Amino acid sequence: MEQKLWSISELADECGVTTRTIRFYEDKGLLQPQRVGANRVYNYQDKARLILILRGKRLGFSLEDIGEFLALYHAECDPAHASQLRYLLDKVQAKVKVLRQQQEDLAQTLQELTRIETECLSHLPDSEMPT
Amino acid sequence: MEQKLWSISELADECGVTTRTIRFYEDKGLLQPQRVGANRVYNYQDKARLILILRGKRLGFSLEDIGEFLALYHAECDPAHASQLRYLLDKVQAKVKVLRQQQEDLAQTLQELTRIETECLSHLPDSEMPT
DNA sequence: GAACTGCTTAACGTTAACGTCAAATGCCTG
DNA sequence: CAGGCATTTGACGTTAACGTTAAGCAGTTC
Known part of the structure; x- marks a missing residue:
C-alpha cells in the first residue's frame, strides 16, 4: 500500500492556503517535507501537521506557540527524561487555561450575538420564515 | 447617585492594558471618552466597551471586526430602517459561524491536550497527588 | 520656584505573518 | 528546440497592533 503524496500547490489547494504560506511554515521549522x-x-x-497548524491559527495561537504545541505530540512518545516532561506538562496546562478562558468568552459572545440576531429578525418582515 | 469615573491610567490598570493601547483604540474610533x-x-x-473589546481580542478578532461588532449593540436599539438591519444580521450570522467553527476547534484541541496531560502525568513520579 | 507626577499629541520603531515580485531551473509538449 | 508551466530561492513590501521616545502643558508639593 503506497502512501499518497502531494506537491506543494496540491497541498495548498486542499488546505486552502497559498504555497507561500507553506514555504513560510517550513522556514519556521513547522514542516519538513521530503524532496x-x-x-x-x-x-x-x-x-496532518499542516491541518493542526491551521487549527491552531484559527484559535489565535502564534506560529511559535504552535511549534511548541506540535513538539508535544512527539515528546509524548518519548518518555525518556522526566524533567522535559515536566516542562511540557507546564506548557500544556498553561494552554489549557487559555483555552478554557476562550471557551467562556466564546459562550458569552455567542449568546449575545444570537440575542441580537433574534432581535433583528423580529424587526424585519418575516421573509426569513422557512417555506 | 453619581457615576464612577476613571482616568486613563486607572482604567488601564483595572483592565490590564497600557494607556497607549487605550489611546490607540480611541484613534480607531472604538472609544470616545469625555474630556x-x-x-x-x-x-x-x-x-464596558473596553471590556468587550478585550474579549473580542481574546477571541482573535481584528479591531476592525470589533468595531462593527460594537456597532451592533447600538444599531439594535434603533430599528429604523430594515436594510441596515439586514446588513447587520448578515454580519452577525457570519460571525456566529466563525465562532461555532472555533468552538469545534477548541473542543478538539482541549481533548488532545488533556490526553497528553494525563499521559505526561502517568510517566512522572506521583508528586502531583494532592496531599 | 524647582521638582515631580500625570497627562497630552506627534512621530518613528517593531514584530508577526505573510504577499509580491524577480530570476533561474527542470520537465513536458507540439 | 521553442514555448509553457510548476517549481525553486531570495529579497523587498505590507498590514495590524501596538511600543517607545520626545517635547510640552497643568497641578501640587517641598
Missing part, C-alpha cells in the same frame, strides 16, 4: 530533486513532496503526516 | 480640559475621563459605559 525529490529540489521539489518538495508532502505525505499524509505532513498534511 | 475635562484636555484629559480623558471614562465612565462605566466606556469601561
Whole structure:
C-alpha cells in the first residue's frame, strides 16, 4: 500500500492556503517535507501537521506557540527524561487555561450575538420564515 | 447617585492594558471618552466597551471586526430602517459561524491536550497527588 | 520656584505573518 | 528546440497592533 503524496500547490489547494504560506511554515521549522530533486513532496503526516497548524491559527495561537504545541505530540512518545516532561506538562496546562478562558468568552459572545440576531429578525418582515 | 469615573491610567490598570493601547483604540474610533480640559475621563459605559473589546481580542478578532461588532449593540436599539438591519444580521450570522467553527476547534484541541496531560502525568513520579 | 507626577499629541520603531515580485531551473509538449 | 508551466530561492513590501521616545502643558508639593 503506497502512501499518497502531494506537491506543494496540491497541498495548498486542499488546505486552502497559498504555497507561500507553506514555504513560510517550513522556514519556521513547522514542516519538513521530503524532496525529490529540489521539489518538495508532502505525505499524509505532513498534511496532518499542516491541518493542526491551521487549527491552531484559527484559535489565535502564534506560529511559535504552535511549534511548541506540535513538539508535544512527539515528546509524548518519548518518555525518556522526566524533567522535559515536566516542562511540557507546564506548557500544556498553561494552554489549557487559555483555552478554557476562550471557551467562556466564546459562550458569552455567542449568546449575545444570537440575542441580537433574534432581535433583528423580529424587526424585519418575516421573509426569513422557512417555506 | 453619581457615576464612577476613571482616568486613563486607572482604567488601564483595572483592565490590564497600557494607556497607549487605550489611546490607540480611541484613534480607531472604538472609544470616545469625555474630556475635562484636555484629559480623558471614562465612565462605566466606556469601561464596558473596553471590556468587550478585550474579549473580542481574546477571541482573535481584528479591531476592525470589533468595531462593527460594537456597532451592533447600538444599531439594535434603533430599528429604523430594515436594510441596515439586514446588513447587520448578515454580519452577525457570519460571525456566529466563525465562532461555532472555533468552538469545534477548541473542543478538539482541549481533548488532545488533556490526553497528553494525563499521559505526561502517568510517566512522572506521583508528586502531583494532592496531599 | 524647582521638582515631580500625570497627562497630552506627534512621530518613528517593531514584530508577526505573510504577499509580491524577480530570476533561474527542470520537465513536458507540439 | 521553442514555448509553457510548476517549481525553486531570495529579497523587498505590507498590514495590524501596538511600543517607545520626545517635547510640552497643568497641578501640587517641598
